Amino acid sequence: MLNWAPLPRRLRNFMTLLAAMPIALTLVESANAEALRARAATLVRDGLGLDGAECLYVEGSGRWLGRDGDAAQFDCSDFSHPYAHVIRSGKALTLSVGDARTRLDHRAFQTQVARLAANKCLQVRPLRAIDGDQEWLGVLMMIGERDALTALNDEPGMAAFEALLCRLWARLSREQGERHRTRALRDSLAKLNDGARRQTLADQLAEDLLGQSMAMHTLRRQVVRAAETNLAVLLQGETGTGKDRVARALHQLSARSKGPFMAINCAAIPEALLESELFGHSKGAFSGADQAQEGLISQADGGTLFLDEVGDMPLALQAKLLRVLESGRYRPLGASEERCADLRIVSATHQPLREHIRAQQFRADLYYRLGQFPLTLPPLAERRDDIAQLAQSFITDFCQREERVEMGITPAALRLLHGRDYPGNVRELKNLIDYACAMTAQGTDIDAYVLPGELDNDAPVNTTLPTSGGAYALPDSIDDLRQALRDVESDIIRQRLLHFGGNRAQTAESLGLPKRTLAHKCQLLELDTK
Structure with a gap:
């Protein structure tokens, strides 16, 4: 020494x-x-x-x-x-x-x-x-x-x-x-080349994401690709297109399928409570916080967190969510130390986020971080060929839920459904089918006359028909008199059939028509049951 x-x-x-x-x-x-x-x-x-x-x-x-x-x-x-x-x-x-x-x-x-x-x-x-x-x-x-x-x-x-x-x-x-993330990304990209396996998974998805249109085939293939990566997914599309079902499909196909799937609608929770719901809080963090509570980020650790209507998230929370996406770290309300969470975020919105960014209502950096793998869901107007399959599936669900005898749907009713507009997309179609099932008698199929008419969003139309006598409210402008008369006649017969529960004999008698004449008119007006 x-x-x-x-x-x-x-x-x-x-x-x-x-x-x-x-x-x-x-x-x-x-x-x-x-x-x-x-x-x-x-x-x-x-x-x-x-x-x-x-x-x-x-x-x-x-x-x-x-x-x-x-x-x-x-x-x-x-x-x-x-x-x-x-x-x-x-x-x-x-x-x-x-x-x-x-x-x-x-x-x-x-x-x-x-x-x-x-x-x-x-x-x-x-x-x-x-x-x-x-x-x-x-x-x-x-x-x-x-x-x-x-x-x-x-x-x-x-x-x-x-x-x-x-x-x-x-x-x-x-x-x-960093090496782990690089290796995970490399493995994810390698999986993208496994075409046969992906096609098998896409075919399996057809049981949950119904439809044989080209738009749905494309969507299912994209869902499989997204599920095999660790990228954040942003689902965009009109309301009622099934973004929640796609989010669950992404989770079930991913490597996190055995982990939890947690979901929250950012537009349905008041701003003051949304942060606590997401990040959790410690005891005494605010008035009424009598005990500590884990947030959805903590509960989704090891799994998937689905943020529906993320476009409605307040700007202050957007910054905190961005930190979770970038580092996996977050701090509960009132906590003195940060925590870590390993989760995948799938978000959805029907709002135009790019316009929100220009209006400084949504962070651009969060938009690009959420949209590492963007998916756009097609509206029902772009997949009308799927209406028949969707309608039958909704009928089956209704009968099982309400313990009703299995029923079908007539070609006339399907033609009517096929020609409608659907601003509410698949959700609107499901509501129509549920209503039609409820209005259809046991042991019979859904017919066209039980389907409610479309409403004009610009000017409400009075579709109430008098049971005897009285004037029918016509549109202000008529370009085709024959078609207008045909529409009025169709509405009158449909409403009268609905009034008598589909009984054609009573309907014909109330309208002063022979039963054979009524049957012929039902066929011409596509109200037939054949």
């Missing part, structure tokens, strides 16, 4: 620094965070002559402490082991092995100290990144004599060692995370 005491102070400090260089080089040469932790523990144990040393790490969610090469985990909120005390307080803790055995009853911790002498001491020191978000990295646990461990509290060399360890640990963790 060299005696540097006679040397000037600056030179003595420099010589001390040179002596520490091999330690620093040993740490710097670590290939990954696990190797770094092992080398650091060995250097501390051998350099200080301790009985043992070990680095424990905080895993990705921030909830657990793990040990390299051991399946045991320590809950950071469980104070039956000393690591939780250190993580919560941010201060080193020193206690004797004897006290640890009698005061702390955590099973995994007791196994860890079972073979130690009772007169030895434990010291647990917090390890936290010193820059950026100052996230928790883990703890350093050392075993030795009390005097030796206590002396480390005021030792500048120990503080410098920990600072170097934390800086290298944080850097290696970031590099490992």
Whole structure:
């Protein structure tokens, strides 16, 4: 051992620094965070002559402490082991092995100290990144004599060692995370080339996303492609096109299918409550917060979070959501520390987000982050060939739900449905079918006369027909008299059939027509049941 005491102070400090260089080089040469932790523990144990040393790490969610090469985990909120005390307080803790055995009853911790002498001491020191978000990295646990461990509290060399360890640990963790994301993206792109398997999955999707039109074939193939990546998906399209069903299909086909699927409608929850619903809150965070509550982001950890009507999210929350997308980190309301969540976000909107961006009502950076994989759902007007299949599916659902005998639908009714406009898209069609099923007698098929007429959005039309006598309200302008008379006659017969529950004999008698004449008119006006 060299005696540097006679040397000037600056030179003595420099010589001390040179002596520490091999330690620093040993740490710097670590290939990954696990190797770094092992080398650091060995250097501390051998350099200080301790009985043992070990680095424990905080895993990705921030909830657990793990040990390299051991399946045991320590809950950071469980104070039956000393690591939780250190993580919560941010201060080193020193206690004797004897006290640890009698005061702390955590099973995994007791196994860890079972073979130690009772007169030895434990010291647990917090390890936290010193820059950026100052996230928790883990703890350093050392075993030795009390005097030796206590002396480390005021030792500048120990503080410098920990600072170097934390800086290298944080850097290696970031590099490992980047390599993991790169590898995941590469694997995702490789899956895109598996055409046969994707087609099989797309065919399976046809059971949930109904329709044999080209628009639906294209949509199902895009859903399969999106599900095989880790990209955020933005669903756009008119209201009633089935964005919620597509979101669930994305989750079920993804690698996260065994995880939770959580959904929230951003337009249906008041702005004051939306942040708490998403991020959660701690006890006492605001008036009425009598207990802590996990938000949907936490509940969706390991799975998928579906944000419906994301275009209605307030600007303040948009910034916080962007941070979750970029780093996976968030802070519950009233909490002092951040948490991590591993989840995929699928969002949906019928609003023109680009116009909202120009009006400064939606963040452009969030739009591009949400829309890594954009999907546009086709309106029903672009897939009219699917109306018959959709109608029969809705009829079957109604009969099962209402415990009715299975019914069908007449060609005349299908022709009427095919010619309608659907501003509400598939949802509007379903409501029409449910109404028609309810108005159809047991044992008969849905006929055209039970389907309600279309409403003019510009000027409400009085479709109420008199049961006897009276004038019929005609449109203000008529370009084709024959067609106008045909429409009036069709409406009168349809309403009268509806009034008599489809009984043609009573309908013919009420209109002063022979039954044969009524049947002929029903055929001409496409009100026939054949």
